[in-house]
Amino acid sequence: MDALHIAINGVAHDLKGVDARTTLLDLLRDRLHLTGSKKGCDHGQCGACTVLVNGRRINACLSLALTHEGDAIITIEGLAQGDTLHPLQAAFIEHDGFQCGYCTPGQICSAIGMLDEVRRGQPSHVSGDGEHVELDDAEIREGMSGNLCRCGAYVNIVAAIRDVARQAPES
């Protein structure tokens, strides 16, 4: 019952003795020492814990670890290829999209998920329905509103995401 097979950043983990109460976030941070994912509220209200589960963004604090049997998780630690940063990571540095950096892993993982949702034709309500969604600032802001930043880096975060979205080849 308390065993868990889970792939994190491409590494398979066979875990035993996972407490049924342990969230995915606490599993990452406390058991696996992947502390890049942050805890800002533990209630799904701030987005600091955002990770990608099978490609979709979720709040890891709202999800019990044992419900992720067989899942593939990507965290902030899994984005760079060796020394080469993911384009969003590089853009966050370039645009100074953070100050304290505590919300940053969540912002970046969330942005990856958000851009993918738009690509798949599932934008937020501000863009409405339609085949071709234009990723304007309003769409970015709405799509990122689950990720709070108390340092108030929003305008720089949006600039970083906009930059990367423009560069990314249409898929």
Next chain:
Amino acid sequence: MSADASNAPLRTRSIGQPLARLDGRAKVTGAARYAWEHELADALYVYPVQAAIARGSVVSVDIEATRAVAGVVAVITHENAAKLQSDENKELWILQSAGIGFRGQFIGAVIAESLEIARHAADLVRVRYDEQLHDADFRSDRDDLYAPEKVNAGYPTDTAKGDAEAALRTAEVVVDQTYTTPMEHNNPMETHTTVAVWDDGHFTLYDSTQGAHSLRKTLAPLFGLDADAIRVIAPHIGGGFGSKGTAHAHDVLACLAAQAVPGRPVKLTLTRQQMFQLVGYRTPTIQRIRLGANRHGRLAAISHDVIEQTSRIKEFAEQTAVPTRIMYAAPNCRTTHRLVKLDVPVPSWMRAPGETPGMFALETAMDELAIACQLDPIELRVRNDAEKDPESGKPWSHRDLVGCLRKGARHFDWDRRNPAPRARLRDGWLVGTGVAAATYPRYRMPGSVAMIRYESDGRYVVRMGAVDIGTGTWTALTQIAADALDCPVGAIALDIGDTHFPNATVEGGSSGISSWGTAIVAAARAFRDKHGANPEVGSEASAASPDNPEEERFAMHSFGAHFAEVAVNAATGEVRVPRMLGVFSVGRIINPRTARSQFIGGMTMGLSMALHERSVMDARFGEVVTHDFAEYHIAAHADVEDIDAIWLDESDPHSNAMGSRGIGEIGIVGVAAAIGNAVWHATGIRVRDLPITPDNLLA
């Protein structure tokens, strides 16, 4: 070296460059370690037990069920916790007696093998109380208001210059209004955390603190230790905005827990909800402002009376009216602060304590005066600009409020503004613009020391116990060190965030760079004096931040101007802020890239204050009921559109060798007034009570 020489201006090469954050890669890859995240073997977890009444005492604690939970290692309460040696600070005097001073105060803790076990077991603790009548009712008509001895940062409680009452009686135009600001909570994204190890009479603390050295200086006497017996490690801190500037009870609780299990690390992080009770907040304020002027807007009198709250167990008196003393040239000026002591959590610093709520009131009143005098609000401020400090009579080290207002007016197209309210309707939205001034004192704290050593790799190691709470310290201090040693930034290896390094003062009052940077400059000058331009490997020098006699001769303050455009939905009262611009006169900017982030970050927090933030105290229970992000709203991505910050190109030769005055707080000061003034322009409705919620605007 004389103090004067130590403060001589630096030749700037790296200073002023928009260097990208040196800690950026660590932060975007998740490698940066915050307090909770240092890998420590064999760690235990702490979960607090909190008072469920607002006043009274603990009669009995039943921990039988708690102890029976597998994995519980220890339970501490006032009956068995280690004895603290000093009760001077009652906020920190926890688990020492049965008394309870506010709802949520720590009365115990469970230490267990996992977080889940600790939390569950803490829930099983049964406490019986002797409950007394509490009082958490903040009102202006109380008969127990009192004048504190002084207010925060050591300012006098009351001031009076000339005869403001008489001048108000004869003034041609009078504004007499009351403004209120609610209780607000800092809410840095990283929850307050202490990981403590007690080993052989020594503490090692991994702490989310704005001052590694100041934290241990506070804790040492409590535990009867020398400061040297406590090591604080804090390389990265997830924001603070003042709430991590002083030790709070959780620091003590973690230490007490560590003493119960010597040799094993204990980890304590507060929940978001607990942060509404235990790490300080901005006091609510009730402020009466009276302005008296002639028809042309020349101020004859300013009067500012403030009522605020503090806690019964410890006084904190915010300096809300202090900025009013220096803002404008008025021959008559009086300011007062009155407090009420309540059975509530202890208030403390929140970004620009004093200036932030105080300037909301003053700058809203100035807008009302401009309207009463039929004057442009910028012109009103220009007419009342103060040539010297109105309070002390000293010359300014530099003041260019007028320059900020004029530059902002140009960038914001202010000249094309139609002053009439409720005159622009755009697709169902009423549009308006507003302006307000900002100010913040230049502080430098004495006592910081820097050490420099030349290493075999050709780099200069620069060490001090400074911290980076997001302010860009890693980067800015490296730039300062490079210029002080006259070498490229790549030749500097900065070490901060550890009490193993020389003493550094707290990151507070926007004083970090002034306090720490001057120590680095002094150490660099001492190093060159001693070792020359081609030092031997291993050469070392240390120096302390020098005294600055100019501080006695000049009044040193920063100034700024905020411009805001708002759109108010004519049907729903929703307020949007499509455009904000801040213009600042703050001395030299060390790093334009990170400085802009600090300004826009402060402005974003100001927008948040103007439209969202309110901690609702339910006086019946002495409890903040809006204690999470679902109910205590802070600005999110969707709230923020176009915010920009610019500054005047200047250097303050009197402030320090870098010419800087500190920038961490001025960004928030005045923002709420600028937005409120724009709301009036858009709608014709004056909102004097923050936050400005839609219900105020459904006229």
